[in-house]
Amino acid sequence: MTAIPTLAVFKFASCDGCQLSLLDCEDELLAVADMVQIANFPEASREVAPGPYDIVLVEGSITTRHDAERIREVRRQTDVLVTIGACATAGGIQALRNWSDVDGFVQQVYAHPDYIDTLATSTPIADHVPVDFELRGCPVNKYQLLEVIAAYLHHRRPNVSRHSVCLPCKRKGNVCVAVAHGTACLGPVTQAGCGAICPSYHRGCYACFGPAESPNVGSLVDHLRGEGVEPGDLVAMLRGFNAWAEPFRSASDRIEEGSRA
Amino acid sequence: MTQRSATDAAVVFDPATIDLLIAELSDRGYTVLGPRVVSDAIVYGPVTSSSDLPVGIRDRQDAASYRLEDRDDDAVFGYVCGPQGWKRFLHPPETTLFTAAADGDVSFPPPADAPLAFLGVRACELAAIHVQDRVLLEGPVADPVYRSNRDRLFIVAVDCTEPGGTCFCASTGTGPAAGEGFDIAMVELLDATHRFLARAGTDLGAEVLAALPSRPARSDDQEQAGRHVAEARTAMGRSVDLDGVEELLYANAVNPHWEDIARRCLACTNCTMVCPTCFCTTAEDRPSLDLASFDRVRLWDSCFTLDFSYIHGGPVRSSVSARYRQWMTHKLASWHAQFGTGGCVGCGRCITWCPVGIDLTEEVRRFRDTDLRRIAVPVAGPFPVEGGPR
Ligand code: SF4
Ligand code: SF4
Ligand code: SF4
Ligand code: SF4
Numbered sequence: 001m002t003a004i005p006t007l008a009v010f011k012f013a014s015c016d017g018c019q020l021s022l023l024d025c026e027d028e029l030l031a032v033a034d035m036v037q038i039a040n041f042p043e044a045s046r047e048v049a050p051g052p053y054d055i056v057l058v059e060g061s062i063t064t065r066h067d068a069e070r071i072r073e074v075r076r077q078t079d080v081l082v083t084i085g086a087c088a089t090a091g092g093i094q095a096l097r098n099w100s101d102v103d104g105f106v107q108q109v110y111a112h113p114d115y116i117d118t119l120a121t122s123t124p125i126a127d128h129v130p131v132d133f134e135l136r137g138c139p140v141n142k143y144q145l146l147e148v149i150a151a152y153l154h155h156r157r158p159n160v161s162r163h164s165v166c167l168p169c170k171r172k173g174n175v176c177v178a179v180a181h182g183t184a185c186l187g188p189v190t191q192a193g194c195g196a197i198c199p200s201y202h203r204g205c206y207a208c209f210g211p212a213e214s215p216n217v218g219s220l221v222d223h224l225r226g227e228g229v230e231p232g233d234l235v236a237m238l239r240g241f242n243a244w245a246e247p248f249r250s251a252s253d254r255i256e257e258g259s260r261a
Numbered sequence: 262m263t264q265r266s267a268t269d270a271a272v273v274f275d276p277a278t279i280d281l282l283i284a285e286l287s288d289r290g291y292t293v294l295g296p297r298v299v300s301d302a303i304v305y306g307p308v309t310s311s312s313d314l315p316v317g318i319r320d321r322q323d324a325a326s327y328r329l330e331d332r333d334d335d336a337v338f339g340y341v342c343g344p345q346g347w348k349r350f351l352h353p354p355e356t357t358l359f360t361a362a363a364d365g366d367v368s369f370p371p372p373a374d375a376p377l378a379f380l381g382v383r384a385c386e387l388a389a390i391h392v393q394d395r396v397l398l399e400g401p402v403a404d405p406v407y408r409s410n411r412d413r414l415f416i417v418a419v420d421c422t423e424p425g426g427t428c429f430c431a432s433t434g435t436g437p438a439a440g441e442g443f444d445i446a447m448v449e450l451l452d453a454t455h456r457f458l459a460r461a462g463t464d465l466g467a468e469v470l471a472a473l474p475s476r477p478a479r480s481d482d483q484e485q486a487g488r489h490v491a492e493a494r495t496a497m498g499r500s501v502d503l504d505g506v507e508e509l510l511y512a513n514a515v516n517p518h519w520e521d522i523a524r525r526c527l528a529c530t531n532c533t534m535v536c537p538t539c540f541c542t543t544a545e546d547r548p549s550l551d552l553a554s555f556d557r558v559r560l561w562d563s564c565f566t567l568d569f570s571y572i573h574g575g576p577v578r579s580s581v582s583a584r585y586r587q588w589m590t591h592k593l594a595s596w597h598a599q600f601g602t603g604g605c606v607g608c609g610r611c612i613t614w615c616p617v618g619i620d621l622t623e624e625v626r627r628f629r630d631t632d633l634r635r636i637a638v639p640v641a642g643p644f645p646v647e648g649g650p651r
Contacts, residue, residue, distance in 0.1 A: 031550040150550055159545050163530065163566040166616070170534035171354035171561050175300040175344050178616050180327045188529035188616050202300060213567045214581060216527045223325070223617040 005054035005153060008040035010074050012060030012067050013094055013122060017139035018085035019043040019059055025142050032146070035153055051077030055152050058131075061087040061094060061122045068119070068128055075129040080152050083125045084145065086138035086241040090210055093138075095122040095244035122244070133158065138208040138241035141193050162213035164188050165205050169196035177204055184224050186237060189215035189247070210242040217251035231259040270467055271460045272475035273482050278457070279337060280311045282417070282445075285472050286378040291415055294350060295380035296343065301329055303343035305350070308380060315340060322426040322498070322609065324618030338381055338449050341425035342608045346386050346537035347379055351410045352393060354561045358406075358544070362554040372405075376413030382443065384436030385428075385606040387418050389537035391442055395600045396540050406559075415465070418443035422489035426498035427609030429622055433503065435606040437493040445470060448486040458486045499609060501622035502629070507594040509625075512634050514586065518627050523582035525617055530563035532611035532619075533588060538596075538604050543568070564588055589621060 009019055023043055025032065032038075039049035056078035062068050075081055083089050091098070097105070102120045106113045125131055135148050144160055151158035161167075165187035169176070177183040177199050185204035187196065191212045198205050211217070221234055238252040286293050287309070295308035298315050308314060320340040321328045332339050361367045382390075390411075397407040418439035421428075430436030439446040444466030447459045458478055461467035533539040543562035548555035562569055564587045570577035578584045596604030605621075612620045 166529040175302040188527040
């Protein structure tokens, strides 16, 4: 590494929310700026310093041929590549196209469909290049983001747990919305990291942080079916920001197959 | 403190006196914690008067289900165990143990200032506090955080007369009447006149009781209380035969039924989080960005996570069946060898708060039904695969 390590942020198909989490670190941003030279951060500055970089944060998924090329170039430019957010780690909400006729959308939406050059799928970065660390969330949690940056700068493993949302939910002392209110909650199969925000506000977890380390989605689905949740609603629950993450994808496919049969 | 005999100075007071009890404890410098309705559940927290208490409310509990309902009386303690017990006040879910600076300076947070008084501790919860005493105070090293919360604790226990749908303290021998270790124990009587029969367990408890307006208990008070508590013993929502359960679980370490449980279990950790005796923690170092200092933070942990059994090379208990086996075998079997007591007090929380309703009383029955010792399958040793109990 150079004297001051360089950090660059690259954006692919995404809403910019995860990059904004970095800007949102108002109090800590100066400390970050002391530790790293921010070489590329489109949300903060138009200036772009050329690579190679020490750490690259990648936001967004791959939805075009051009981006599939560009991510290879980004990978060549960096020592450490960290993907941030549900788009970069699972394909994002736009991965719903993976179940649909993308050509049909293009024909319907655009005045000049022939101008549009897009892939039929939205896929995570790790499908295209090796990734050093995947930080989950829609958007990512700013403290986890700082933790990952600090961990790479200090050459240690980030403190990012892979267990379920239920663990921090219970540590917080929340009353479980699933058991006490009968609200469908994906917390038991979702990775922690958000601080159990939704159950803290009496809502079920939406699985923004993707599947937990050993998600038994099938058992939760069976239970929710028993509680009277309709198959279509279960599919919609599982096909959110992390729809294309394998455990959610295959569980939602199985429900569809089951209700077709 | 010396435990006094149960009938020593038993007195009777009316429901309004609960307010005076709270005031008396506050005046003595205690932070009084008791039951309140929070988010449609009975949750323990600070109470300043009886208007904070869940008067006229009961809970209905079953596997994966908890609902509050109105009662047709003004019972103050007419519910049973809530989502979480007293554990979080004695053994907090997140504690900063110390802060260390790069220059070598280490500072420890000050201990809690006000002593705690728990109002409405159930028999199983009292037993659970004793189990955690065994684990956290009576081992080779006493936990200073637990000790500072526990040492000055004042306990007002309540005997159960209406057990809940997932209760089974009669099977674990931990209820429904409060055993040892309370300062005051009460039975709420709802017959003809609504009143409390109270007894002191310690000199301090007797002193507090003496400060409250009351009359001496009569034989009809004692008789009614005795009858209701005895009836409670036969009205448990669940029961489990724990006779020989240690040998049963050890002998069935490779029973395929563990796989059946793993198909249902989410490894979500809820059962361990709500269990009033589970004590496991992990430690996290949280350095400042400039590395000038770090906090060492202790957090509740669970044997259902992969990191829990991670050693060099990977987790020892990677399958969910191995993790459920760890939990159940620890609670019901190896706890005895480790701490000289059982790890389950029959509160039923792990049944109620399991998001898919896995019921350990039912699973014990299934192991009895499929006991490998009756089916004569040779087993190499107690734990031939993937780790044993801690
Ligand atoms: S509310 Fe959801 S996340 Fe929280 S404990 Fe219940 S199931 Fe888990
Ligand atoms: S194992 Fe279950 S029933 Fe037993 S003490 Fe723990 S939570 Fe209560
Ligand atoms: S090992 Fe598991 S069952 Fe045993 S105390 Fe720890 S969390 Fe509870
Ligand atoms: S037994 Fe229930 S509460 Fe415990 S880890 Fe499994 S699913 Fe979660």
